[in-house]
Structures are given as C-alpha cells and as structure tokens.
C-alpha cells in the first residue's frame with residue numbers, strides 16, 4: 503500500500519467552498535436528496551440536516567418520506583423537483599430500495615453520493631465524480647467478502663472498491679478513508695467515537711452531497727464532510743444525536759471563516 507495522506511483542519515480551511523460576495527443559492531449548489539422511505543423517514547431528515555448545515559445553497563428533498571415531516575423540521579427545504587448539481591441516494595431506502603430510484607438519479611447525469619441501500623444497485627458505469635459512502639459491512643457486501651476482513655484491512659478494501667467501480671470511496675468507521683479510482687488514499691480528520699451512532703452516516707451523506715453540488719471534487723468532498731463531522735464532535739464533545747451535532751457544523755465553519 504502506498505503512502506496514506508492525513509487531512510488536517512488546515513486543509514479543511516484551505517479547501518472549503520466558502521461563499522463569495524457574489525454567490526447566490528444556485529451558484530453555491532443545489533443538492534437533491536432521494537433518501538428515506540415510509541420505513542425509514544428519519545434518514546430523510548438526517549440527510550437534510552447534513553446538507554443544510556454543511557452549507558448547501560438549496561436542498562431539494564425528492565425521496566419517499568412524507569414531505570410534511572421534512573418541512574416541519576426544515577422549512578427551507580424545497581420539495582418540488584427541479585435542477586440539481588448533485589444527488590444523494592440510498593440512506594434509509596430500506597425495503598423501498600428500487601432500481602427505478604437509482605435509474606432516475608443516473609438520468610440526471612450529475613455527481614452522486616451513493617449511500618447505504620443504493621450501494622446494492624450500482625450500475626456498471628457511474629457518472630464522473632461519484633462518491634460511494636459504505637460502512638465496513640456495506641463495503642464487505644460490495645466486494646463479496648466478510649466485514650471482519652474489511653475491518654482488518656480497511657484502506658486496501660476501500661481502494662479495491664474504488665478501482666472496481668471507478669468511483670471515489672469514503673469508508674466510514676473509527677478512521678475514515680477516502681480512496682480515489684486512481685489509488686490515492688487519504689484519511690479524514692479524526693474525532694471522538696461519540697459519533698458512532700445510528701444516523702451519523704445519513705448526516706454525513708447529506709454533507710457530502712452539499713459539497714459535490716458546490717463543485718468540490720469527490721475526493722475532497724468526502725474528506726471535507728467527514729472531517730467537518732469529526733471537528734464538530736471535537737468542538738462539542740459528548741453524545742449529541744447526529745442531527746444535533748450537524749447544527750455544530752455551522753459553529754465550526756463560523757470559527758474557521760469569521761470574516762465570511
């Protein structure tokens with residue numbers, strides 16, 4: 503295995519897509535979320551929390567959870583269909599995982615964050631700049647191996663999947679690895695294990711989508727989103743539920759960019 507590059511908070515400060523004086527909601531990036539279902543409506547809310555608090559210009563919620571639930575919690579979310587610069591798929595699809603949902607997203611031709619249940623529906627060819635966000639169990643399923651093998655050699659397995667699918671892979675867990683299809687491997691900024699809680703991954707997928715929609719490449723989008731979540735967990739220690747921790751993203755970014 504070649505060298506593994508560690509991301510630092512200074513990298514986050516250098517790479518983050520800070521809005522410019524002439525930015526508007528469209529130039530900052532519109533992210534579409536086809537996440538959640540009747541079975542897992544919470545995943546829809548968690549993804550919206552991640553995308554909004556990572557600074558998406560606009561979030562369109564296009565999934566199968568009741569729109570009313572999303573709007574009651576996040577009134578700025580738009581539930582009408584329309585143009586997007588990136589899509590987040592798969593979190594909380596559960597038994598509602600359907601090829602039609604994957605195909606509809608692929609037709610948009612924009613970069614995708616492929617999470618959770620959508621990972622089982624990957625096509626032979628993905629659009630450019632896609633980011634797959636498996637945990638160790640999902641990566642094991644993708645590669646036809648066992649979770650313990652992925653956990654024993656996480657970077658190697660993430661790299662194998664990135665090469666096989668021609669997409670960047672963000673492997674979630676205690677250390678978060680980002681591997682490009684060309685074989686570069688980096689780790690995100692680390693954080694406390696309080697983040698290991700159901701729903702953290704759904705928030706993370708939303709944050710990744712906001713960054714892809716802002717025009718950040720898949721590798722940096724994965725590193726930035728995972729690092730931001732860890733930095734928020736460092737800044738606000740303790741067992742904050744993942745949607746509440748997402749509210750801390752704004753504080754972390756506000757401290758990094760006090761003049762913006």
Ligand SMILES: NC(=O)C1=CN([C@@H]2O[C@H](COP(=O)(O)OP(=O)(O)OC[C@H]3O[C@@H](n4cnc5c(N)ncnc54)[C@H](O)[C@@H]3O)[C@@H](O)[C@H]2O)[C@@H](O)CC1
Nearest residue numbers: 542543544545592593594595596618619639640700701704
């Ligand atoms: N609030 C929500 O709506 C949430 C929805 N989520 C969605 O839930 C679905 C399933 O996600 P998973 O990551 O769990 O799916 P996985 O299929 O990857 O994980 C399930 C695995 O965990 C094992 N398992 C289940 N309960 C266990 C227990 N109590 N102790 C030990 N092992 C146990 C099962 O045997 C199975 O192997 C996805 O659609 C995901 O996006 C999760 O992201 C959590 C939050």
Ligand SMILES: Nc1ncnc2c1ncn2[C@@H]1O[C@H](COP(=O)(O)OP(=O)(O)O)[C@@H](O)[C@H]1O
Nearest residue numbers: 637674675676694695697698700701702703704
């Ligand atoms: N030991 C750990 N320390 C810190 N963060 C962790 C640890 N284990 C998992 N995480 C975080 O928890 C999340 C796990 O994602 P995932 O299993 O997909 O959760 P879910 O599907 O329940 O939302 C990731 O975002 C990762 O950052």
